[in-house]
Amino acid sequence: MSNEPTYVIVGASLAGATAAQALREQGFTGRIVLIGDETDLPYERPPLSKGYLLGTDERAKIFVHEESWYAEHSVELLLGRRVTSLNRPNRQVELDTGERIGYAKLLLATGSSPRRLQVPGADLEGVHYLRRVEDSDRLRETIRTGGRIVVVGGGWIGLETAAAARESGCDVTVIDPQREPLRAALGREMGAFFAGLHLRHGVDLRLSQGVTELWGTGHVRGVRTQDGSEFGADAVIVGIGAVPNTELAERAGLSCDNGIVVDEMLCTQDSDIYAVGDVANSYRPFYGGHIRSEHWANALHGAPVAARAMLGQRVAYDKLPYFFTDQYDVGMEFTGWLGPDGYDRLVTRGDIAGHAFHAFWLAGDRVVAGMQVNLWDDGIGPVEELIRGRHRVDPDQLADVSVPLAAHVVV
Structure with a gap:
């Protein structure tokens, strides 16, 4: 394959691994380099707040492919490596090791990162965010011991982790500034349905309240809200949204606006660079505008479209947004x-x-x-x-x- 083109995928995620698979299935015989800053094989993230967190899904179940798949399909898997810069004129990426890899086509599947809580005490021990498998490992050990859990944020991550904590026997309080949880995603009525679901399972919902401070000495011991209420906590889970990882694209001069801006073929303004998954703000012909979706289906269905577009096929990513949840x-x-x-x-x-x-x-x-x-x-x-x-x-x-x-x- 040395004389054939190299396709580089930045982000060893569900989107990245699925794109590599689609490239091979479409007959691409060139070099594929899949780079990720995590040390685990590419995996799916939904179980991290569902079955894997509860301990009902084994670790092996979350991986996109078994380790042998990558060698069998000649996909070079570079794990624990971070791409630090993108040189568009020379069509190269540079890794934190100093290595430079040239590309004919580049796919950015850099995902998103949890939005950080910006209040005093947010850096105390015992404050959890959920994005990576090791986050879920730590959180699973925490909720297994029971105790008092305060969840900051009534979105999908917040409610799914609240359900897992309740099913593990924890006392759970959910704090959210909206009048109903999930209001931004589902509106008032169905937000109220999920509120009722959690109330029936013993969750203490504190709505229309923002968090002003986390307190404790070294380790978090409680949470204060805008109305002055205090809630004791052995651990705090923060789920207040995510931010697309656009830094690499921005430094390279690619257009970014709530993600990396791409067309219906998931192509940036640079015809050799594509973006997919959480990080991509893609044009959807059905809606006549751009949408950025952070859900599993977007990565799964967008990746094959990006792969085909990289191979020169005329395609369009026009799936309806889709997501799912399991709670109780x-x-x-x-x-x-x-x-x-x-x-x-x-x-x-x-x-x-x-x-x-x-x-x-x-x-x-x-x-x-x-x-x-x-x-x-x-x-x-x-x-x-x-x-x-x-x-x-x-x-x-x-x-x-x-x-x-x-x-x-x-x-």
């Missing part, structure tokens, strides 16, 4: 995008109290997003079809479980 006895899938204009109405269909229902977010008389809760036979497919078809729907019929979802057509 609730499994949920969501698809669609509420967008800057949000929604006018929420329609539910099924048994909310029994945790088996659909929810649809409508803008005008069209479905823009939807989710299913514990309805695995129906799945999320019919919801996707309603969104993609831009069908006008009758809200009353949509709520009627006697009318099959597939029957909804233009009215």
Whole structure:
């Protein structure tokens, strides 16, 4: 392969490993170099706040491929290495070891990092963030011992770790400045559904409150909120969002705005450089604008598109945003995008109290997003079809479980 082109992938993640796999499946026979600053094999991150954190998923289950796969497919896996600079004129990346690697095509799959809590005491021992497998390892040992856990942030990471801590027998308090958890992702009504779920499982929800201070001597011992309340804590979990890792791209002069800006082919303004996964703010033809998604499906489905585009194929990444969660006895899938204009109405269909229902977010008389809760036979497919078809729907019929979802057509 020495005389064939070299494709470099920065980020040994789900997106990076899946792109390498897609390149080989598409017949690329050149050199592939996959570089990651972690020492573990590329792995999937959702289990870190779900089954792996709970101890129900073994470590081997999280890896994208077994170690032998990389040698068998001639993928050079450079782990524990960090790319420090990108030289676009010379088409080279430089590693923290000083090594320079030339590329014909470059894929940036650098992901995102947890947003840090900026209050006094945030650097105390016992304050946890969740992004990497070693973070989940430490947190799992912490919640196994029980005790008092304060979760700062009522988003997906916050609620999933809160559920895991409760199932491990911890006393859990969740603090969030919004009136409902998950309000930014799901709106008021379904945020209230998840609030009720956690309340029923004994979580102390403290909403409409921000954190002003963490206190303790060396190790965190408590949390203070805006109203002066204090909550004792043996550990604090911070889940207040993530920031795309754009530093390498920015220093190289690539366009960045809430991520690395790419077109529908996941290509930057440099025709030899692509970006995928959490870090990519990609143009979606269906929506006529750019969207950055930090969820598992974005990495999984975007990577093969990027690989094909790097090979010169005319492709477009136009998947609807998708995510899922598992909390207690609730499994949920969501698809669609509420967008800057949000929604006018929420329609539910099924048994909310029994945790088996659909929810649809409508803008005008069209479905823009939807989710299913514990309805695995129906799945999320019919919801996707309603969104993609831009069908006008009758809200009353949509709520009627006697009318099959597939029957909804233009009215």
